[in-house]
Amino acid sequence: MKKQGVLNRDIARVLASLGHTDQIVIADCGLPVPLGVECIDLSLKYGVPSFLDVFTELLTDMEVEAFILAEEIKEENPLINQMFELQAIPTYYLPHEKLKTETSKAKVIIRTGECTPYANVILRAGVIF
Template sequence: MKKHGHLNRDVARILAGMGHTDSLVIADCGLPIPPGVECIDLALQLGQPGFAAVLDSILADFQCERAVFAIECRQHNPAVLAQAEAIAQQGVALDFVSHEEFKQRCLAARAVIRTGECTPYANVILHSGVIF
């Protein structure tokens, strides 16, 4: 049994298989999952686990070079906007696109990690960087 990192075997498998520029989505419980994109469903109940906890956990174990958020979070979800700004402080490039464009970009993701988050626009697409 693993002692460190992600205990969820599907999350660990996806992270281990990510290559440069591959994308991974962390989603609230309402984001539609595109057909053919793997969904790792962590949702237990409304709000659990939350978007912030899952994002922090993934970023602790994942080399991220770019993060994409829905521009609507600027007006409708200040907590998610604050998380975006914190990610930028760590040197990650940020992009903001319309929610419709965001959903289209999810089609190219390796997987969607579905949280129990139930606030609007609590979604991000993370693009893999390299560790060298």
């Protein structure tokens, strides 16, 4: 049995397969999943698991070089946006419709139970060397 890190076998598999600049998405329960993009659905009920719980755990296991968020998060979900502003990782913003289009390039969308507006992020994989 795995001793540390992400225990979910599907997420662990995806993280182990990432290369530089590959993208994964952590999504609220309302973000549409484009055809052809794998979805790992963690949602149990509204709010569980939370976006922040999943995000925090993934950051411990994944080298991230950039975050991509919807511009609308700045006004519609300032608490989650503030958490990104505190990170030492570059953050980029796109209009929500463009963010949804960009998710079609992701290796996976991890769906949470989050039900606050615009709680979606694209994580771009970095390298550890």
